[in-house]
Amino acid sequence: MNSAVSSITPDLPNDLPVAQVSHSVLHPAFIAREVARRYPTKGEITCFLLYRGMNDVYLVQDDTTKYALRVWRKTYRDVDDVAYELDFLAYLQAQGYPASVAVPQHDGRLYFKVASPEGERALAMYDWAPGVKFGERLSNETAFRIGAAMAQMHLHGFAWAGKDHAFSTKTAKDYNICMPALIAFVNDRPDDLRDYPLIAAALDKRLDELAASGEVPLGVCHRDFHPSNVHVDEDGAITFLDFDAAGEDFLMQDVQNFVWGNLFYGFDPAIGEAFEAGYDSVRPFTQAEKDNRELFLMAKALRLVAGMAESSTAVGRGTLRFRNLDWLGDYIKTRARACGLL
Known part of the structure; x- marks a missing residue:
């Protein structure tokens, strides 16, 4: 042998x-x-x-x-x-x-x-995706084109799913699967133990209300799109990658995942604004989507910390190296209160 x-x-x-x-x-x-x-x-x-x-x-x-x-x-x-x-x-x-x-x-x-x-x-x-991560080749112009490409992806998702398909909020609420792990993750933080289940329950209700309104559309989404999940080559050509979380979700959640990732990495907020402008140029946001930007930013942070807790037995707690539990907790709770979820 x-x-x-x-x-x-x-x-x-x-x-x-x-x-x-x-x-x-x-x-x-x-x-x-x-x-x-x-x-x-x-x-x-x-x-x-x-x-x-x-x-x-x-x-x-x-x-x-x-x-x-x-x-x-x-x-x-x-x-x-x-x-x-x-x-x-x-x-x-x-x-x-x-x-x-x-x-x-x-x-x-x-x-x-x-x-x-x-x-x-x-x-x-x-x-192989050519080029480098967008974070290594930042520009507002490229961010605009990435946003436009995401909107095109969402439109393709409607065609792929079929006109008679009824989208569900089920995968949009996957954070609930991770809640037991999150509770164990923050077992020495009494405020988190009290607040996270309250926020998750209130978010469940709000997401169902938004879906029922028809003003905040669901569709086929990447569900983990951030500046490291798109490559840019020397000529400016972009390639989307890492669709392993793909599924049904709110389109605006996909958009705000990128905006939040821009904040997470500490990039200029103008990058996120250019990305949203590019998206809006292809599939204009509804007023209800605009009104719920903060809700989806908060939801992204909650998903992240819950997902990290769920995966910690396999990959450790090293994913907290950029932002710690204090930072994440303050981000989530400040926006949850502003959105009436806490």
């Missing part, structure tokens, strides 16, 4: 307890072998782990091309939920939309599954 294989499948003493695993990391040699047999690549395959995070991403390269391969982390979502993202991306590709899309395998499938210590996990290989 060669060293690469033995490092993946070592012999284990049978008298030791079997550990519960929250997040295993697949060996690059295993990934390379699976890619070589599943995909129409050329020549030798090399692979290394780029980063381990909410999902794990590998750089895969053959003799002519490089790709990004994602291994989804096992979460509360069903492993086959990834089909939603990949099918939507395939539709966007057919429309000529600038997004990083999954590469089909020999049999045409867009993802495959493997068994891991924590259960089944999904894998998909994507074409």
Whole structure:
């Protein structure tokens, strides 16, 4: 047995307890072998782990091309939920939309599954997004074009879903799945223990009211769009990526996710304003959407802290390195009070 294989499948003493695993990391040699047999690549395959995070991403390269391969982390979502993202991306590709899309395998499938210590996990290989993160090439003009492109994506989402499809607020309220983890996360913070469940319950009601009004539209959304999830090349061409949270949501939530991410990274607020202006130039905001900007900014922050709590057993608390619980709590509660949710 060669060293690469033995490092993946070592012999284990049978008298030791079997550990519960929250997040295993697949060996690059295993990934390379699976890619070589599943995909129409050329020549030798090399692979290394780029980063381990909410999902794990590998750089895969053959003799002519490089790709990004994602291994989804096992979460509360069903492993086959990834089909939603990949099918939507395939539709966007057919429309000529600038997004990083999954590469089909020999049999045409867009993802495959493997068994891991924590259960089944999904894998998909994507074409490489050219350029660098928008945060490394900031400009108001590019932000405007990114906003316009997001609006176009939302319009494509309506066509993909079909004119008779009824959108739901279910995934817009996924923060409720993470609330038990958030309560455990802030167990030494009495104010947070009291306030977060109250805010979540009030937000549930408000979101349902907005959906029922028909003035704040729902649609197919990226659901985690921020300045690091769009690349810009030297010629200014943009590519959207990381659709792994894609699903039904309020379109304005998608917009404010980017605006909030701009704040989170400490960029000039003018970037977020240009992004909104670009979006509005393609799909004009309703007055109700404008009136609820602060609500969706607050909701983004609540989603973030709840999601970090849920994922902390797998990826640790390092995602708080930019903003701590005091900052997040103040942001959420100040806006929740202003919106009448607390």
